[in-house]
Amino acid sequence: MKKTFIAALMLSTTTLAFADSDHDAPTLESKEQRLGYSVGSMFGGRMGQDFTDLDLETFIKGFKDAYAGKQLSMTEEEIEASIQAFQQEKIAEAQREQEKLAAEAAEKNASWFAELDKTDGVMKTESGLMYKAITTSEGKSPIETDTVKVNYEGSLVDGTVFDSSYERGEPISFPLNQVIPGWTEGLQLMTVGSKYELYIPADLAYGPGGTGPIPPNSPLKFVVELLDIETAATEEEPMEDEEAAK
Numbered sequence: 001m002k003k004t005f006i007a008a009l010m011l012s013t014t015t016l017a018f019a020d021s022d023h024d025a026p027t028l029e030s031k032e033q034r035l036g037y038s039v040g041s042m043f044g045g046r047m048g049q050d051f052t053d054l055d056l057e058t059f060i061k062g063f064k065d066a067y068a069g070k071q072l073s074m075t076e077e078e079i080e081a082s083i084q085a086f087q088q089e090k091i092a093e094a095q096r097e098q099e100k101l102a103a104e105a106a107e108k109n110a111s112w113f114a115e116l117d118k119t120d121g122v123m124k125t126e127s128g129l130m131y132k133a134i135t136t137s138e139g140k141s142p143i144e145t146d147t148v149k150v151n152y153e154g155s156l157v158d159g160t161v162f163d164s165s166y167e168r169g170e171p172i173s174f175p176l177n178q179v180i181p182g183w184t185e186g187l188q189l190m191t192v193g194s195k196y197e198l199y200i201p202a203d204l205a206y207g208p209g210g211t212g213p214i215p216p217n218s219p220l221k222f223v224v225e226l227l228d229i230e231t232a233a234t235e236e237e238p239m240e241d242e243e244a245a246k
Helices: 002-011 031-050 056-068 076-117 181-188 236-245
Strands: 122-124 130-135 147-155 161-164 172-175 195-200 220-229
Touching (some): 076 122, 181 195, 181 220
Antiparallel strands (some): 130 195, 147 161, 147 172, 147 220
16 A cells, blocks of 8 residues: 555656645654655645545545554445546546537537628538638649648637648648548639638538647638649559650
């Protein structure tokens, strides 16, 4: 039990907690006293974060009994069941909070798309992707297997920019079939030289997992300029060239 306790302390990263003002300040003269207070304050700081409703009186009794190797007032099975019940309760609370946040986000996102649907020039595809042409051109449109070169800026519903090739001062090239579905579909609507705004639902973006600075279930807005299609020549093209050269 002592080894388990020390191991838990080694794994925890906590701040020191102050002594309870209802008790007399302890004497901290010997190295044992100072070590005892240091370890106790570290453990107390962690316990205060994870167990806000902990009964301190029974905690101290359980700690003293286990530390002294006395017969415990609960069996190992009862202790394990008590801790598991606490953990399950906390998991349920976290799930309820997550569901609440998801519902609030869904409502906010729905309002965003509803406003976009009323905006002049905004179009919608069968998948739910919405887009608006800022500038158009007579260039060629890419297909799903093409590699494209673009400049872009991505932002969240609240306007927070999470990525921008404009800020980096350098466009990016990528295979169109290796990005989020909203990009794969949206770029095929564009022509080289055009600039669009893409409004991408979460299920066509990063979905419930999110990624990096993008929270779960986030619809995204992208401003995209299609600069070029960098598709490599197919195997048939060199053969035709060889035949023409004969």
